[in-house]
Amino acid sequence: MQRVFGLVVLALSAVLVEAAASHPALDGLHALVQRRLADHADSFTFQLSEDEGDSFVISDTKGKPGGITVECTTVSVCARGLYTYLTDFGGVDIWWTGSRLDQLPSHLPRVGKPVHGTAVVPYRYHFNTVTFDYTTPFWTFDQWELELDWLALRGVNLPLAWVGYEYILIEVLHEAGLSDTDISSFLSGSAFQAWNRFGNIQGSWGGGLPMQWVNDQFALQKQIVTRMTELGMTPVLPAFTGFVPHAMSSIYPNASIVNGSQWSGFPSALTNVSFLEPFDPLFATLQNSFIKKQQAAYGANVTHIYTLDQYNENNPFSGNISYLANVSAGTFASLRAADPEAIWMLQGWLFFSSETFWTNDRIEAYLGGAPSNDSMIVLDLYSEAAPQWNRTSSYFGKPWIWCELHGYGGNMGFEGNLEAITTGPIDALNSPGSSMRGVGLTMEGQEGNEIVYDVLLDQAWSSAPIDIPSYVVSWVARRYSVKSLPAAAQEAWRILSTTVYNNSNPNNQAAIKSIYELEPAVTGLVNRTGHHPTLISYDTNATIVPALQLLIKAKAENEALAAVPEFAFDVVDVARQLLSNRFIDAYQTLVATYNSTNVTSESVQRAGQPLISILSDLDTLLGTNENFLLSSWIAQARNWSHGDDAYAAYLEYNARNQITLWGPEGEINDYASKAWAGLISTYYIPRWQTFINYLASITRLGRAYDSTTISNQLLLIGQEWDARTWGEGPGEHWGVSGEDVWELVDKILATWA
Numbered sequence: 001m002q003r004v005f006g007l008v009v010l011a012l013s014a015v016l017v018e019a020a021a022s023h024p025a026l027d028g029l030h031a032l033v034q035r036r037l038a039d040h041a042d043s044f045t046f047q048l049s050e051d052e053g054d055s056f057v058i059s060d061t062k063g064k065p066g067g068i069t070v071e072c073t074t075v076s077v078c079a080r081g082l083y084t085y086l087t088d089f090g091g092v093d094i095w096w097t098g099s100r101l102d103q104l105p106s107h108l109p110r111v112g113k114p115v116h117g118t119a120v121v122p123y124r125y126h127f128n129t130v131t132f133d134y135t136t137p138f139w140t141f142d143q144w145e146l147e148l149d150w151l152a153l154r155g156v157n158l159p160l161a162w163v164g165y166e167y168i169l170i171e172v173l174h175e176a177g178l179s180d181t182d183i184s185s186f187l188s189g190s191a192f193q194a195w196n197r198f199g200n201i202q203g204s205w206g207g208g209l210p211m212q213w214v215n216d217q218f219a220l221q222k223q224i225v226t227r228m229t230e231l232g233m234t235p236v237l238p239a240f241t242g243f244v245p246h247a248m249s250s251i252y253p254n255a256s257i258v259n260g261s262q263w264s265g266f267p268s269a270l271t272n273v274s275f276l277e278p279f280d281p282l283f284a285t286l287q288n289s290f291i292k293k294q295q296a297a298y299g300a301n302v303t304h305i306y307t308l309d310q311y312n313e314n315n316p317f318s319g320n321i322s323y324l325a326n327v328s329a330g331t332f333a334s335l336r337a338a339d340p341e342a343i344w345m346l347q348g349w350l351f352f353s354s355e356t357f358w359t360n361d362r363i364e365a366y367l368g369g370a371p372s373n374d375s376m377i378v379l380d381l382y383s384e385a386a387p388q389w390n391r392t393s394s395y396f397g398k399p400w401i402w403c404e405l406h407g408y409g410g411n412m413g414f415e416g417n418l419e420a421i422t423t424g425p426i427d428a429l430n431s432p433g434s435s436m437r438g439v440g441l442t443m444e445g446q447e448g449n450e451i452v453y454d455v456l457l458d459q460a461w462s463s464a465p466i467d468i469p470s471y472v473v474s475w476v477a478r479r480y481s482v483k484s485l486p487a488a489a490q491e492a493w494r495i496l497s498t499t500v501y502n503n504s505n506p507n508n509q510a511a512i513k514s515i516y517e518l519e520p521a522v523t524g525l526v527n528r529t530g531h532h533p534t535l536i537s538y539d540t541n542a543t544i545v546p547a548l549q550l551l552i553k554a555k556a557e558n559e560a561l562a563a564v565p566e567f568a569f570d571v572v573d574v575a576r577q578l579l580s581n582r583f584i585d586a587y588q589t590l591v592a593t594y595n596s597t598n599v600t601s602e603s604v605q606r607a608g609q610p611l612i613s614i615l616s617d618l619d620t621l622l623g624t625n626e627n628f629l630l631s632s633w634i635a636q637a638r639n640w641s642h643g644d645d646a647y648a649a650y651l652e653y654n655a656r657n658q659i660t661l662w663g664p665e666g667e668i669n670d671y672a673s674k675a676w677a678g679l680i681s682t683y684y685i686p687r688w689q690t691f692i693n694y695l696a697s698i699t700r701l702g703r704a705y706d707s708t709t710i711s712n713q714l715l716l717i718g719q720e721w722d723a724r725t726w727g728e729g730p731g732e733h734w735g736v737s738g739e740d741v742w743e744l745v746d747k748i749l750a751t752w753a
Helices: 002-021 024-036 075-088 141-153 165-175 180-184 193-197 211-230 247-251 281-298 321-338 349-353 360-368 418-429 450-459 468-479 487-498 544-557 559-563 565-595 601-622 630-641 645-659 679-701 707-722 741-752
Strands: 044-048 055-060 068-072 115-118 123-126 257-259 274-276 305-307 343-347 376-380 400-404 436-441
Touching: 024 044, 024 075, 024 141, 024 211, 044 075, 055 075, 068 075, 075 115, 075 141, 075 468, 123 400, 141 211, 165 180, 165 193, 165 211, 165 281, 211 281, 247 274, 274 281, 281 321, 321 343, 321 360, 376 436, 400 418, 400 450, 418 436, 418 450, 418 468, 436 450, 450 468, 468 487, 468 565, 487 544, 487 565, 544 559, 544 565, 544 741, 559 565, 565 601, 565 679, 565 741, 601 679, 601 741, 630 645, 645 707, 679 707
Parallel strands: 044 068, 123 436, 305 343, 343 376, 376 400, 400 436
Antiparallel strands: 055 068, 055 115, 257 274
16 A cells, blocks of 8 residues: 555656646746756756745755756746756856856766755846947857856846847837937947947947847847746846937927036037936836837836936936936836836946935935835945945935946956955845845956856855855866866965955956056056056966966866866966066066166167067967957957948947947047957057157157157057958957967966966
8 A cells, every 4th residue: 555655646746747847937947958958958857836035945856866856936046956956066067158067977966965045135137238338249149048048047037138229219219200310320339339328429430320230139139038038037128218319309399308418538429418308298208108119029028127327427417406306206207107017227336436426315316216115226336346335325225236347348357356245245235224135247348257256146145155265166176177176276266266356455346457458658557446457456476377387287187177168268368367467567667768867769679579579479379269369359240240341341340449449539448458369469569569669769869758649649550450341450360370378378487477
């Protein structure tokens, strides 16, 4: 009888498992398993529970040897539970450099005692509005697919979804009576759309935004939003902000439309964006049109959360308390009229970047215009270095998310503060009266320093600060997933995690920029803080040099590491940082030589040659790895052209200009600079050689240094470089060079260590 009863229980369990596995909400998660773990597609069972909160339980599947069950409260939490099994038991991971989940052992490790996991916050957020230009503007869905799987598995449930915004906006503006000419003069280029969406710039340089681009991006957004929802994430979609073409004033002369402020030195034709004030009835009309069209395009209930930023680095028309409250009240009312469940998401960057304007009484008035505490979510955008939640009484009760900014412009220098991103969120969550509801990544560019982003997303699942030393050990073990990982690899990362990634200086916590990426000058490049930080907060000889030596030692002890893409990436990245830091030394020697009493033209040229040698070595090094190629960035842009040469040239110009002059006259020169092979050889080396030649020339002629003269020469180099199309200049590699990276790194260590 007991045997019969047991068989009945097993059969019933199998039925329940099958029923749970076939739940339609889990189809997207099963598809992820099929994509990334095809050999184990039948090994994982997912079950949705009705428990409260975001929690999961991982266990061995009853009656199914080798099977793993993840029971969870939401699809997103199921994905995080799967990730916990894959990393903690399987020793595999998914990285920006690619998924290694297919390296899961053929016989799945048993769980044994069930493992429980609970999120400490309901929201796990990802993306900055500008990431959609600094990193993803030219991505195809294949690239987005890896990104979205990376997000889902790490438990992100609230990603920003900005792609394709212009399609909906154009439809709304057409409906309002604006012509194609009115609209095209307003929209910005393909690599600069974020700042048009923010109301910082209008129009474009290098040609108007083609409708082919608008249509293609709209089609891509449909794929992205569908995949986000399939993976259990709630996309944060845009709304109508109020920024409109100048022609709107002519068509609606009685509407309350004001001009925004000038932004970052741009000429008035490209900034001073018109702003339709939200308390004007026309604002609500356009908002309703926008939301309804967006719901028709993507689905009525895919989200009720909308990103809407009106004063990003632009101050309001008035600082009057009542005015600010009326602006936000009108904005929120328009959202709720279009979507009765609407929640307004706001980047809190404005309260830091314009701190003088945004006093606490003005912040309270502006946030208070959205009447209840379920009406808004504020992203505390720079929590790791410049939090605003603590000076605003937790945003006066509005829910907010603790965010890590990092990565200004996609700068690639090593930087991080692991202690701040582990203790900071927990301290904020436990502070009296805290209205914190999430943690998130708001990096400007998703380039390098991957460990700091992994740590923060993992911190969302720990009620106590993560123990960094033990975390780093397990992180390195699965990043370099080889048998018998040499201790040298672990020691390299122990050094980096306790020094380079232990920067407690809030003035340069944004990814360090290498000075060779800045316009050459005799002063002002070294030890900078702020938006172009160059201050190195560690001793290169005690950190970068031994870390690189240890990684090379690890490879010598286990040649299998050479075939690990993440290991090859890290070796190139650490060697890149070594050469970048050594460039500072060489630059300071050049300046000292130029300023010496016995300077000659020849001595200046001699002092300048090490700078060129370092850059040449750096370009060769970066050319060995597909992740550090200018050609990848340009090819991504040109690939959207559908074979149209003129369109390809337009896209390429946008791609080139963003990473160099950032504007027709270098308005934000070098802000989005990159350490890429091809960019160094064809852009940075000519700039620095021109600078060295200039110093030598004025030394020979006995003339004074003229910053305007050399700056104009360098601007011309930038404009000529931006105007190229592919193949016009040497050194812009289409692919990996084929050089032996290990020999190159040995040479670099021998020459520059």
